[in-house]
Structure formats: C-alpha cells, structure tokens
Amino acid sequence: MTNGIPPPPKAKGDDDLEHGYDDNATLVNGTSQASNLTYNRQARTLDGSTIVDGQDNTKLEGNLASFDFGEGVKNELSQARVSQDAYNHNRISIDRLINTAGQMIKDLQRENNERPIYYPTDIVDGSSDPKLNSSKSRMALIRQTSVSEKKIEKAPVHEDGYTFELLRISLKIGPGSAGVSQSLDKSAMSQLLNEKFNHISRHLGSIKDRVDDTSSKVLVTGDLNSGKSAFCNALLKRNVMPEDQQPCTNVFCEIIDASYNNDKEEVHAIPIGKTYNKKDERTYEVYKLEELEDLVYESEKYSLLQVYVIDNRPAARSLLKNGVIDVKLIDAPGLNLDSYHTTQVFSRQEEIDLVVFVVNAENHFTLSGREFLSSASNDKSLMFIVVNKFDNIKNKKRCQRSIMDQINSLSPDIHENAGEFVHFVSSKDVLDKIPDGGDGPGGNDDPDNRDYSSPEFDHLEGSLRNYLLEKRSVSKLLPAKNYLIKFYSDVLELSKINLNIYEKEHSQKTNELNDINPSFEKLRNASGDISEKINKIIETTSSEVYDHAKMFISHTIDNVDEIELGIPFNGYASIQDFAYKTQTRLQQLPTLEPSVMKF
Numbered sequence: 001m002t003n004g005i006p007p008p009p010k011a012k013g014d015d016d017l018e019h020g021y022d023d024n025a026t027l028v029n030g031t032s033q034a035s036n037l038t039y040n041r042q043a044r045t046l047d048g049s050t051i052v053d054g055q056d057n058t059k060l061e062g063n064l065a066s067f068d069f070g071e072g073v074k075n076e077l078s079q080a081r082v083s084q085d086a087y088n089h090n091r092i093s094i095d096r097l098i099n100t101a102g103q104m105i106k107d108l109q110r111e112n113n114e115r116p117i118y119y120p121t122d123i124v125d126g127s128s129d130p131k132l133n134s135s136k137s138r139m140a141l142i143r144q145t146s147v148s149e150k151k152i153e154k155a156p157v158h159e160d161g162y163t164f165e166l167l168r169i170s171l172k173i174g175p176g177s178a179g180v181s182q183s184l185d186k187s188a189m190s191q192l193l194n195e196k197f198n199h200i201s202r203h204l205g206s207i208k209d210r211v212d213d214t215s216s217k218v219l220v221t222g223d224l225n226s227g228k229s230a231f232c233n234a235l236l237k238r239n240v241m242p243e244d245q246q247p248c249t250n251v252f253c254e255i256i257d258a259s260y261n262n263d264k265e266e267v268h269a270i271p272i273g274k275t276y277n278k279k280d281e282r283t284y285e286v287y288k289l290e291e292l293e294d295l296v297y298e299s300e301k302y303s304l305l306q307v308y309v310i311d312n313r314p315a316a317r318s319l320l321k322n323g324v325i326d327v328k329l330i331d332a333p334g335l336n337l338d339s340y341h342t343t344q345v346f347s348r349q350e351e352i353d354l355v356v357f358v359v360n361a362e363n364h365f366t367l368s369g370r371e372f373l374s375s376a377s378n379d380k381s382l383m384f385i386v387v388n389k390f391d392n393i394k395n396k397k398r399c400q401r402s403i404m405d406q407i408n409s410l411s412p413d414i415h416e417n418a419g420e421f422v423h424f425v426s427s428k429d430v431l432d433k434i435p436d437g438g439d440g441p442g443g444n445d446d447p448d449n450r451d452y453s454s455p456e457f458d459h460l461e462g463s464l465r466n467y468l469l470e471k472r473s474v475s476k477l478l479p480a481k482n483y484l485i486k487f488y489s490d491v492l493e494l495s496k497i498n499l500n501i502y503e504k505e506h507s508q509k510t511n512e513l514n515d516i517n518p519s520f521e522k523l524r525n526a527s528g529d530i531s532e533k534i535n536k537i538i539e540t541t542s543s544e545v546y547d548h549a550k551m552f553i554s555h556t557i558d559n560v561d562e563i564e565l566g567i568p569f570n571g572y573a574s575i576q577d578f579a580y581k582t583q584t585r586l587q588q589l590p591t592l593e594p595s596v597m598k599f
C-alpha cells in the first residue's frame with residue numbers, strides 16, 4: 001500500500017517557538033505532564049472478587065476486579081457527564097480569567113504610557129552561581145545535563161527574592177556590568193515593559209484559542225481485521241464504516257460531525273499530495289456516504305477520507321459533538337508492513353489526543369501489534385486497548401489472563417491501570433442491538449427509548465470520555481492555568497513594588513511639605529496683612545476720587561448758566577441746533593475739559 005498522509009499539522013504553539021518566546025516552557029511542560037499521568041482512580045483499582053486464577057498477579061487481579069459491570073457501570077455515562085460539567089466549569093473560569101488578564105494588560109499599558117510603571121532594575125547578578133562561573137564547569141554542566149548553553153542561563157533575581165517569569169526583561173548582565181540596567185532611563189524601561197505586555201496579550205489570545213477548542217482526535221488502529229471499523233460503528237451507534245472479513249479499510253478515514261459541513265452527510269476524498277482545505281473544493285472530491293464502501297479501498301488515489309456524519313443523539317450522549325469534547329474518530333488501515341510506519345507517524349501527531357488499539361481477541365497480539373505498542377512514543381504511551389470480538393471467545397478468563405500478560409510485558413503503565421485502559425468487548429453485540437439506520441438521519445431510533453446497553457461497552461465509552469477530559473485538562477487547561485498564575489503573580493509583584501515606591505514617594509513628599517509648612521504659613525499671614533493694607537488704600541483712594549469728582553461735577557452743573565457761551569437762542573424751532581452748538585462749546589471750555597476727559 002502507498003498510503004500517503006497529510007503533513008503533520010503544525011502544533012498551535014509553534015508560532016511562539018519560532019519567535020523564541022520564553023514562556024513556551026509552560027506549554028511544553030503542560031504537554032509533557034500529560035505523558036506522566038497515572039490513572040489510579042480509586043474506583044478503578046478497588047480490590048474485590050477475582051475473576052482470574054493467577055497466583056503472582058495480584059495487581060492484575062485488582063485491575064480486572066475493577067471491571068465492575070454491575071451497578072457502578074450503569075452510571076458510567078452520567079459520571080462522564082458530571083466530569084464534562086466540571087471540565088466546562090473550569091474552562092469557563094479560565095476563559096474569564098484570560099479576558100480579565102487581557103483587560104488588565106490594556107489598563108497597565110495605558111498607565112504605563114501616562115506615567116511609566118517602575119520596573120525594578122536592581123538585579124542581582126545571575127551568574128553568581130559558582131557552578132556556572134568558569135567556562136570549564138559550564139561546559140561540564142552542559143554535557144552532564146545535555147541541554148544547550150542557552151537553557152542554563154539563570155533568570156535575573158530581584159532584591160526581594162522574587163523572580164519575574166512572564167514580565168522578565170532580559171538585560172544583559174554579567175560580571176562587571178551590574179550597573180547596565182540602572183543606566184536605562186525610565187522611558188526605555190517602560191517601552192520594554194510595553195513590548196512584554198504586547199507579547200503576553202498575543203500569547204493569551206493563543207491560549208484562549210486552545211482552551212476554547214473543543215475538538216479531540218482519537219486514532220483507532222490495530223491489526224488487520226481486528227474490528228476497528230466495527231468498533232467505530234459501535235461508538236457511533238450506527239453503521240457508517242464498511243466492515244468486511246477481508247482487509248477492507250485501506251485509507252485513513254476521519255469521522256466528523258456533519259455540523260462541521262453545514263449538516264451535510266458526505267465524504268470528502270483528499271487525493272494524495274493535496275492538503276485538505278474544506279473551503280477550497282479543488283483540494284478534495286465530494287462523494288455520498290454510501291460510496292464510502294468503495295472509497296476505502298482507494299489507497300493508491302486518496303490519502304485521507306473526511307467522513308461527515310449526522311449524530312442525532314442528544315448532546316450528552318453524542319461522542320462526535322457534545323460541545324465539551326467533540327471527538328473526531330480516525331479509522332486507520334489495519335497494521336501491516338505497508339501501513340505500520342504511516343500509522344506510527346499519524347499517531348505521533350500533536351493533534352491526536354488518544355490512540356485506541358484494537359486487538360482481535362481470537363488472535364491476541366500479533367508481531368506488528370506488539371511492535372506498535374512497545375514503540376509508542378512517550379506522549380501516546382497511555383493508549384486504550386480494546387480487545388474486540390470477545391463474544392467469539394469460549395474460555396474468556398484464559399483469554400483475559402493471556403492478553404493481560406502480554407500487555408504487562410509490552411506496557412506496564414497500561415497494565416497498571418487496566419481497569420481504565422483495557423477493555424474486553426464485542427462491537428458486534430452493540431451493533432446487533434442497533435435498529436436499522438442507528439442514529440443517522442434516516443434512523444428509526446428513538447433517543448429516549450433505546451436499549452443499546454452493553455455494560456462493558458458503556459464502561460469503555462465512559463472511560464474514553466473521562467480520559468479525553470482529563471487529558472484535555474492537563475494538555476490545555478493546566479498550561480493555561482499555569483500561565484495565568486505566572487501572569488497574575490508577576491502583576492501582583494509589580495504592583496506591590498510600584499505601590500511601595502509610591503508610598504515611599506508619598507511619605508517623602510509629605511515630609512517635605514511638613515518641612516515647608518511653617519514658612520508657608522508665615523508667608524500666608526504676611527500676604528494676608530499686605531492684601532488688607534492694599535484694600536484699605538484702594539478704599540480711601542476711591543472714596544476721595546469719588547468725592548472730588550462729585551463735587552467738581554456738581555459745581556460745574558451749578559455754574560453752567562453763569563458761563564457766557566455766546567450762542568444765540570432762536571426759538572424752539574432751532575432748539576436742536578442750539579443744543580448741538582452748546583454741547584460743542586461746553587466741550588471746548590478749558591475748565592470743563594479735563595474733568596470730562598477723566599470721567
């Protein structure tokens with residue numbers, strides 16, 4: 001077979017890595033923590049009745065005993081629902097905190113532009129560690145820890161012992177240059193701080209995308225004919241994928257909820273060499289769902305089939321789309337020499353949250369299955385093992401014991417948590433109970449009156465949902481939480497430092513004010529006296545001027561008829577002319593003129 005696969009999708013944090021941002025460690029840590037997950041939930045490892053006769057396999061007994069298919073399993077789905085609610089609650093809280101952080105950054109930047117925020121530059125020399133002082137010892141350390149020299153650079157520590165993480169401003173400090181930072185003026189520091197804020201803001205945006213992303217990919221792989229397609233159908237409660245006794249699925253099939261395709265059920269076949277872009281019809285060919293039967297053989301032509309199906313189940317039961325975790329199932333071709341490498345590469349993609357390995361209960365682990373399991377990358381080492389066709393097995397206990405022994409030698413981690421990760425099921429039994437059409441658009445299924453119940457399969461589904469939720473919490477919510485903790489502690493520390501400085505400045509200014517207060521009081525009193533005197537002078541002067549002017553005007557008015565103006569009065573007909581001439585004459589009188597001008 002020549003199965004080509006699309007290039008592994010770019011991890012969402014790659015952009016940040018390309019830009020050399022220092023906070024990717026948070027995200028990388030988050031991811032790596034996922035690989036260290038141990039699943040020791042009480043409910044799964046309770047000791048109880050033994051269904052295996054093993055002698056030295058007490059752990060196995062415990063794990064298998066945890067296959068409690070009685071009352072406990074009946075609640076598996078509702079437990080998953082509770083976990084989903086809890087996850088959703090945490091996701092919403094983190095979402096809100098991201099929004100608040102974004103707003104806080106805007107406020108800080110506004111403040112920083114109006115009045116530069118103080119950033120502590122009294123940095124203790126980070127190279128003071130004697131281990132790092134000589135070049136010889138530095139090299140030894142590098143060799144010993146096999147990390148790059150860059151990674152062992154120490155973060156600058158501030159005087160009060162706090163180390164900024166996200167708001168760390170890397171200033172070149174080395175022996176003999178301890179004063180470099182002090183020489184940076186306030187505005188240069190505030191600019192550097194603004195750049196930091198911008199970067200954090202961008203990073204918060206990408207974290208938000210990750211937190212809001214509800215899609216999860218589950219790769220279903222396993223030996224040829226082990227029942228991978230039947231298992232996918234059993235999960236979907238619907239016969240979507242073609243099944244056959246002969247090798248059948250040769251092309252990777254990604255099963256997605258039809259809501260991602262305008263609620264249309266169809267298959268998008270992506271020719272080898274093309275990269276799928278749903279918006280660009282030149283990158284794929286469209287087929288009807290019924291044509292899937294033929295398409296799955298076309299491995300020479302297609303690298304991937306995007307299968308859009310409608311899942312009519314209520315959101316809480318739907319695996320493909322329930323708003324908390326929307327699962328995309330990938331039905332892989334059976335493992336053989338041709339497909340082995342391709343499947344390995346596929347399983348390592350960052351997007352794949354979980355690998356489900358389907359084993360045929362009749363054959364146990366084949367060579368390729370054993371190889372796949374033992375060489376699984378660290379991150380995907382915790383995979384689900386579905387031992388299918390268990391209905392065909394007569395001596396079930398012997399089969400279980402033998403397969404568990406194989407698992408123990410291949411992956412002790414999985415064996416340790418077998419109750420969660422190993423499932424003995426019959427996909428056929430589940431499918432046999434589904435009415436024709438299942439939950440598809442033409443299905444005659446009444447979602448409220450179904451009886452698909454298969455305790456083993458319900459348990460498997462519940463474990464699967466729980467694992468995806470926990471994995472998600474670790475790979476998406478935890479890094480976001482860590483980042484937010486760092487952000488808020490940095491901002492808190494910066495605020496404390498600034499508050500401290502402003503309080504100091506405040507008390508210094510208050511002291512200065514207290515010092516100059518007596519002189520100020522003296523001056524104020526003196527100025528009060530002076531202004532009183534000035535007022536008095538103004539008052540007496542005005543009243544004198546007023547009296548004098550009044551007296552002068554009265555005198556002039558009293559004597560106006562005594563002044564010979566020499567203007568004849570020619571009767572009332574020409575009184576206007578007489579008045580005008582009199583006024584002109586009066587103005588010309590030398591004695592009156594100065595007083596008229598003055599007032």
Ligand SMILES: Nc1nc2c(ncn2[C@@H]2O[C@H](COP(=O)(O)OP(=O)(O)OP(=O)(O)O)[C@@H](O)[C@H]2O)c(=O)[nH]1
Pocket residue numbers: 223224225226227228229230231242243244245246247248249250332333334335388389390391392425426427428429
């Ligand atoms: N008895 C029984 N038969 C099953 C079960 N699951 C699948 N089968 C049958 O096994 C055969 C192979 O099933 P598929 O689902 O096509 O297997 P597959 O692993 O997808 O096959 P390839 O993709 O070709 O590797 C079919 O005839 C199924 O009906 C099961 O749980 N019990």
